[in-house]
Amino acid sequence: MSLDAYKDSSMLELFRLEAQAQTQVMDSCLLVLEREPTDPAQLEACMRAAHSLKGAARIVGLDVAVTLAHVMEDLLVCAQSGKVRLSSTRIDALLRASEALRQLSEGISVQGLPALQAILAEDTQQDAPVPDAMPDFRPALPEEVSAIETNEPEPAGELHDRILRVSAERLDHLLDLAGRSLVAAQRTKSLGQELAQLKRLQDHIDRSLHGLRDALLGQELPPRAKALLSDVNHWTLEAKSQLQQHTAAFDSFGWAFEQRSQRMYDTVLASRMRPCADLMAGKARMVRELSRSLGKEVWLNLEGEEVQGDRDVLETLEAPLIQLLRNAVDHGIESPAQRLASGKPAQGNLVLRARHAAGLLVLELEDDGAGVDLARVRAAVIARKLATETMAQHMHEEELLAFLFLPGFSVSEKVSEISGRGVGLDVVQHTLRQLRGTVRVRQQQGRGTVFQLQLPLTLSMLRCLVVEIGGEAYALPLAQVEQTLRIPADAISMVEGQQHIWVRERAIGLVAAHQLLQLPHGKSDPLGLPVVLIPHHDRSLAIAVDRIVGEQNLAVVPIDSRLGLLRGVEAGALLDDGSPVLIVDMDDLLNSADKLLGAGQVERVARLSEGPSLRRKRVLVVDDSLTVRELERKLLIGRGYEVTVAVDGIDGWNILRAEKYDLLVTDIDMPRMDGIELVGLVRRDAQLQSMPVVVVSYKDREEDRRRGLDAGADYYLAKSSFHDETLLEAVHMLIGEAVE
DSSP states (O other), rough: OHHHHHHHHHHHHHHHHHHHHHHHHHHHHHHHTTTSSOOEEEEEEHHHHHHHHHHHHHTTHHHHHHHHHHHHHHHHHHHHHHHSOOHHHHHHHHHHHHHHHHHTTTTTTOSSSSHHHHHHOOTTTTTOOOOOOOOOOOOOOOOHHHSSSOOOOOGGGGTTTOOOOOOHHHHHHHHHHHHHHHHHHHHHHHHHHHHHHHHHHHHHHHHHHHHHHHHHHTTTOOHHHHHHHHHHHHHHHHHHHHHHHHHHHHHHHHHHHHHHHHHHHHHHHHHEETTTHHHHHTHHHHHEEEEEEEEHHHEEEEEETEEEEEHHHHHHHHHHHHHHHHIIIIIIHHHHHHHHHHHHHSSEEEEEEEEEEEEEEEEEEEEEOOOOOHHHHHHHHHHTTSSSHHHHHHHOHHHHHHGGTTTTOOOSSSSSSOOOOOOOOHOOOOOOOOTTTTEEEEEEEEEEEEEEEESSSSSEEEEEEEEEETTTTEEEEEEOEEEEEEEOGGGEETTTTTEEEEETTTEEEEEEEEHHHTTOOOOOOTEEEEEEEETTTTTTEEEEEEEEEEEEEEBBBBOGGGGOOOOTTEEEETTTTTOOOEOOOOOHHHHHHHHHHHHHHOOOOOOOOOOOOOOOEEEEESSSSSHHHHHHHHHHHHHOOEEEEEEEEEHHHHHHHHHHOOOEEEEEEEEEEEOHHHHHHHHOTTTTSSOOOEESSHHHHOHHHHHHHHTTTTTEEEEGGHHHHHHHHHHHHOOSSSSS
């Protein structure tokens, strides 16, 4: 039976998956046992992993793996009973055995197993010395093995569940279809808005008809006119009734369609998501072996292993992360003697943590080493003639650290197989840019260094900053945006013949987005120049846009290949209202900026008029209902007011703190923060407390009205009695005409 099982490729594949999962558990536990050799939980987990592998290897008839797992299990049982202590040399032997089991499961021939088994099976009654000659089980993978497409390992306890193999290409295609379905669902919002507009037109007709009847009241009309008037009244009422029914049905359908599309997309996306534990697996052991080869003691702590990330993103991060870890061990962590001399423990510590922040995947690698020697960086910059000595002496720390990411830049005094060749960090930065992410570094002299990688959670859904350029909407990947701000008329200055703005005492070059994308001039904002700061090499670049719309999650739609390469465009998407938007290729945009700056061909960003000018009054509308939000926005825009919308109280509060408004119009019942809380925050804020507030709510009971007014609202309007002029009259009463 064992021979048949051994020939059964499906059984071998299951054994390979189990071996991957169990040896990963064993490696992690052994690294903990090296610090806490008597930890009962880790010993138990290691012993069970060895026992499981022994049983699985017996099922597939892999006798050599059975024997090796058996001697590992015996040693761990002795450690559990206290008969032996797991010294570092025994941990070495167990780690080598774990690697050998993993290779055996992949069909790789392993040499030196008898010697390793003899070491593991040595007298377990006392800590006998272990020979220095330790077999090395790390042969290069045969070409045919490395080319095999493998599935991600499932936890051993879940192997009894049904598993369906799906190719990565088919899964990607399914995700694309789910994304397109989600985009189609978003289009129903704009159709719903058009139905709402049609309903408002119907209401206008109804009111006009009632006015006509009132005007003709008491007058003698011809019988034909009376009959026609009666027919018009009848059919108007019928049309109004059917329109209400169809609008309600469409709203219900649109909501259900969007919910199902979102669930489908989330489900397919979840199948692509993997825990960061997959990326972190094996890194602690790698750090241990590398540090020993350098005569150092370094421990890697892992945090956030359960945090999810896109499979393709995590796979692409493998090489950059290894490079950062090697640099941290070689450059960052000092030798034990140096650490002791500076008052630190001999063992260095690395922390690799993963977390989600602002819709992004954030990875941080932190060490407690000596930090970056800025004096040596400055000297290397001068020696390579990247800057004059005077310029280099005046560079900030952030500017100096940015040189570390230049190709070929190194401050290492020696060249080795690990580092010192000036290769590595530039590759890290290049890879992060390909993933629409960024890498930043900060350090504290003598205390350590932190590398922070920010990436999108998935390559199919992108968190973007939507801006308006040349009258059209464009999306900038949020991971590559540093800051947004509004510049007053006198903030643009000329430095060495180039336009600059000053941010945190730094002069930042200013370029118009319409010139970079070769678009016509857009409308100027009378309240200031909207600017987006983009990190670029050792500095930031200020991109002037027409208007900043806000942040949105966008389903990425690739550009049709038949269109060829589009200047400055990476992909397409649809906004929440269904309108199309182009996602900007940030690298292309920055390259265009470099060429224009280098050639001195940057157009002057027009200064705002400094003389007296008309100002449009600004209104913020906060409501979680898209229909109500859009209705109020169009009403106010129609009267000349400038309107911004927010989807709930927290969104509205963030907008109020970022920009100045003349009036707040808010709903009460909203998720995350309701209107009463929002009004309370406004009334307690020194800068906002005098701003007029209108509350618009479905609740029109007297106690509801009193609750809104007591919270600080200036006007309470019930949606049940809402019509065009009611809201506009309230706004006009509180802030006057739209233009002053």
